[in-house]
Amino acid sequence: MAEDDEDRADALFHALADRTRRDIVRRVLAGEHSVSALAAKYDMSFAAVQKHVAVLEKAGLLSKRRQGREQLASGDVDAVRSVASMLTELEGVWRGRIARIDALIAADHPTQPPPSHPDGPRKD
């Protein structure tokens, strides 16, 4: 795994680890919003909201497009998906553990059918 990937993962998870930023992400995924339109929604200064937007932009969760004097922010769903895929990879690690456990059980009880864990492994 490249070091840059870890940097990116740090930035993405950190960006999402704040409820104001998660809320901004929801809004800009639903549609374009100017920074001041976003700022109007929260009980904090314009500068604070602008900094949140900057954190999200650096993490790649949104991009900005200038239109006149406004800066329109738009959510990037691919960034959201890349985070989801990191979690899927983690789930895969866990599935490997369960598979190993099942193999052990099968070796101990050669005639028993695989116990088929209640919540895993999904093969769909």
Added chain:
Amino acid sequence: MAEDDEDRADALFHALADRTRRDIVRRVLAGEHSVSALAAKYDMSFAAVQKHVAVLEKAGLLSKRRQGREQLASGDVDAVRSVASMLTELEGVWRGRIARIDALIAADHPTQPPPSHPDGPRKD
């Protein structure tokens, strides 16, 4: 959305926003590890690793089981899945936006078939 859910989301994303902690999660999802076994893997003090484990435990990403003088940590895949589902919900918000845009296009060009965006909406 309950306030507690946001607290939990904060804790989960924050816990995952550190590469050492993500690595610990990988290891404990793959199998049980004592805290000192984990600490041996990283170039930092035992106390530092123990604090990382505590952060992950508070977020619900792992749980500990005492065995003799050791504390065995085990990853909780359901917590990982709950994070993934938050991201899926975000993706759903984005899909709503695309659906709205498609509806507008359909209204402007009543005879055109829906343009079917390159990466969305997935209906599988």
Added chain:
DNA sequence: CAAACATACAACCATTCGGTTGTATGTCAA
């Protein structure tokens, strides 16, 4: 042009974070 608006950014501040060392407590083994 001037005034109002939208944004950007620097400086500052309190709190949190990620690390350290040191100490206390519990458990296993000789």
Added chain:
DNA sequence: TTGACATACAACCGAATGGTTGTATGTTTG
């Protein structure tokens, strides 16, 4: 019982975070 090991936790430190206010710069409009 006495060490040695595994864990927990407090106290501390520098850096980053999340907020503030103030100032500068561009853009639209009267």
